[in-house]
Amino acid sequence: xxxxxxxxxxxxxxxxxxxxxxxxxxxxxxxxxxxxxxxxxxxxxxxxxxxxxxxxxxxxxxxxxxxxxxxxxxxxxxxxxxxxxxxxxxxxxxxxxxxxxxxxxxxxxxxxxxxxxxxxxxxxxxxxxxxxxxxxxxxxxxxxxxxxxxxxxxxxxxxxxxxxxxxxxxxxxxxxxxxxxxxxxxxxxxxxxxxxxxxxxxxxxxxxxxxxxxxxxxxxxxxxxxxxxxxxxxxxxxxxxxxxxxxxxxxxxxxxxxxxxxxxxxxxxxxxxxxxxxxxxxxxxxxxxxxxxxxxxxxxxxxxxxxxx
Numbered sequence: 242x243x244x245x246x247x248x249x250x251x252x253x254x255x256x257x258x259x260x261x262x263x264x265x266x267x268x269x270x271x272x273x274x275x276x277x278x279x280x281x282x283x284x285x286x287x288x289x290x291x292x293x294x295x296x297x298x299x300x301x302x303x304x305x306x307x308x309x310x311x312x313x314x315x316x317x318x319x320x321x322x323x324x325x326x327x328x329x330x331x332x333x334x335x336x337x338x339x340x341x342x343x344x345x346x347x348x349x350x351x352x353x354x355x356x357x358x359x360x361x362x363x364x365x366x367x368x369x370x371x372x373x374x375x376x377x378x379x380x381x382x383x384x385x386x387x388x389x390x391x392x393x394x395x396x397x398x399x400x401x402x403x404x405x406x407x408x409x410x411x412x413x414x415x416x417x418x419x420x421x422x423x424x425x426x427x428x429x430x431x432x433x434x435x436x437x438x439x440x441x442x443x444x445x446x447x448x449x450x451x452x453x454x455x456x457x458x459x460x461x462x463x464x465x466x467x468x469x470x471x472x473x474x475x476x477x478x479x480x481x482x483x484x485x486x487x488x489x490x491x492x493x494x495x496x497x498x499x500x501x502x503x504x505x506x507x508x509x510x511x512x513x514x515x516x517x518x519x520x521x522x523x524x525x526x527x528x529x530x531x532x533x534x535x536x537x538x539x540x541x542x543x544x545x546x547x548x549x550x
Contacts (some may be wrong), residue, residue, distance in 0.1 A: 245282075246276050248313060249262065249276050249280075250280060250306070251306065251313065252273075253277065254302065254306050257296060258295070258296065292410070303542070332521045333361070333362040333519060334363055334383045335365075335382050337367070338365065339440070342386060346484060350529075353524060354495070357524075357528075359363050363525075373520060378395045383525075384510070386510050387440070387508070390470070393511070395513060396511045396514065400507055401507075401509055402536045402537055404508070406505060407481055407482075408427075408481075408496065408498070410474060411474075411475045411478075412493055412495050414495070416430075416497065423499040424499060424501070426531065427456065427478065428457075431459035431476045432459060432479060433471045434458055434462075435461065435463070435465060438463075439463075442461065450527050459477050465485050
């Protein structure tokens, strides 16, 4: 049973004529008649009584007529709602983000998104990388924002922008005023890192290992803000994403960019390869791309404005 067959059937029932129904449906009368006959064979019941030029519904036809109208109305409503959801900034979007990025980036983006797309329904889910990947692959999230390295065969991945990891030291620490700070200068420093369940903590350890240096980890925390507070109190040093450093207004902490091989992280957005993206999801994705371009321009401008030594 096809929708167009039900449309033909309803048209004949309402017009009381195969000829007028064919004109209404913009098909030839033989085509319409063949489809009605096919529908009757499939149901095993005649749907019309042919009384010369006039046709009337049989008992089976009256039962089907009521149901067919409801089915066609639902189909039209579904099409209308899908078209609405597909419209720019329409529908619902669920965005996942890692904890080392979410509090520094999302509040401003959420505010901007809600101002530009007040009819959209937005939900934010903050979670660890592995959980976000699983939920995105299972269709629970429309989009997920995290840091490389990540890989998943079922997901599209689009790089957004990269940012440096800055050395965080107490303001009275000798490294706070040293002209150049390298990884080697951290060899004997107690390090404060995120828990191993956070990808950032492991990325920092891997970076140090690539420089033939193993950080002396004295403390691990589940929160990046706690790491920053521990540094402020003089318990050790750490490497912190630039966005987290810029968000903290604490005179007790000094942030330095390492000379030579400087650690960075790259943020990416992922979504399922076969998941339908609502208009709201598409709008959020475009806003992320615009933010990436803006940050890229600012980064190049900052590099150009650096004083030459």
